[in-house]
Amino acid sequence: MSDPPTLTTLRLAILGLISMQPMSGYDLRKVFETTPMGNFSSSPGAIYPALKSLEKNGWVHGVPDKQDTLRPRLVYSLTDRGDEVLNGELDATVTRDDLIWRYDQMMLRFAFMERRGLARLLAFLEELLTELDAYVAHLEEVHEQTTGQTTVCGRLALEQGIEGYRANARWARRAIRELEGTVECEGGEENE
Amino acid sequence: MSDPPTLTTLRLAILGLISMQPMSGYDLRKVFETTPMGNFSSSPGAIYPALKSLEKNGWVHGVPDKQDTLRPRLVYSLTDRGDEVLNGELDATVTRDDLIWRYDQMMLRFAFMERRGLARLLAFLEELLTELDAYVAHLEEVHEQTTGQTTVCGRLALEQGIEGYRANARWARRAIRELEGTVECEGGEENE
DNA sequence: AATTTCATGTAACCAGTTACATGATTCA
DNA sequence: TGAATCATGTAACTGGTTACATGAAATT
Helix, strand or coil, X not given: CCXXXXXXXXXXXXXXXXXXXXXXXXXXXXXXXXXXXXHCCCCXXXXXXXXHHHHHCCCEEEEECCCCCCCCCEEEEECHHHHHHHHHHHCCCCCHHHHHHCHHHHHHHHHCHHHHCHHHHHHHHHHHHHHHHHHHHHHHHHHHHHCCCCCHXXXXXXXXXXXXXXXXXXXXXXXXXXXXXXXXXXXXXXXX | CCCCCCCCHHHHHHHHHHHXXXXXXXXXXXXXXXXXXXXCCCCHHHXXXXXXXXXXXXXXXXXXXXXXXXXXXXXXXXXXXXXXXXHHHHCCCCCHHHHHHCHHHHHHHHHCHHHHXXXXXXXXXXHHHHHHHHHHHHHHHHHHHHCCCCCHHHHHHXXXXXXXXXXHHHHHHHHHHHHHHHHHHHCCCCCC
């Protein structure tokens, strides 16, 4: 409860992970240190305060798994409210600002999106693809207009950005094909 | 002078920009708002304090271009020390941590690197390419080992990352070819 | 007994955001 | 004269980093 704090990348990662399986702060640190999710911070000074604030907001709840010890292992799980908040985040529309400022966070959303079902996954990818194509077109225009006015390195750096977004678009198209393939082969399988 | 502060993305962007042309804080904001450099912040609350601290460190120096007015336009340029600091940053080796944690900042370095000469540019791209190839190989291994143990979305998200780094590697190869091409055509042209 | 790993936490610090304040200059 | 733009700045806040502290449990 209380006022809604912004859902940072770290908070989203925590919500997503404990939505798949209840975890302690230490477990979360381990995931961040050892898996490809390692792009997303770690350090006790970040995770424990984040868990506290998520609990204060009533999105997660921690229960000690051994009552007798002085410092019990606190295992956190999503509350009903936390579940709703996570769903709201996963169902949010893809914007250009997401591409430019929050690509990592957006992909993190995708990584946890399976719980929303195949239809939502495909909708997300289509939205992403639309925004990507539009943004690539925009950058190509900028590229044309600035070529000759910039340094060689400036132009190459811009081209690197464009190529990156193009690769992302290719990936999105492939992911859509793959996901559409699964539904045809396995016949409308529901999630979880 | 005084203790060395970490060269954040914003500070690097400021140093790089005023190394090409002396600018006021307002000019910098304009660049960040209107060019593809816009990925790098803006807001007065960031830029003016950053300029102050850079000046306190003796890396830049601001001179009012109209002495009579109460609030003159302060035009900043690099000091000799600032020039050295920027060169040091541009000449730094590319590490895997740069790929994972500071890709944007690394590309920003590249965007300002022309002043270091063609040899340095090529060296940077070779280093980058080596790190990229190694990291892609590592991620492919992770991909193989985790496939089947992850959700479909988790796997796809990882594949997106791999494809992104592959695209960056392709870009680096192309940039090397292009830069090697210029030197052959134009015959060992020196920078500035 | 000593070391490592498990496990949670705090304190100082820092960079950046948002929102606001101030005043000059230019243009309608 | 009133509005928009030029131009610099401050204050409160926030989220994360580094470094440290604490102590239990497991391993050597």
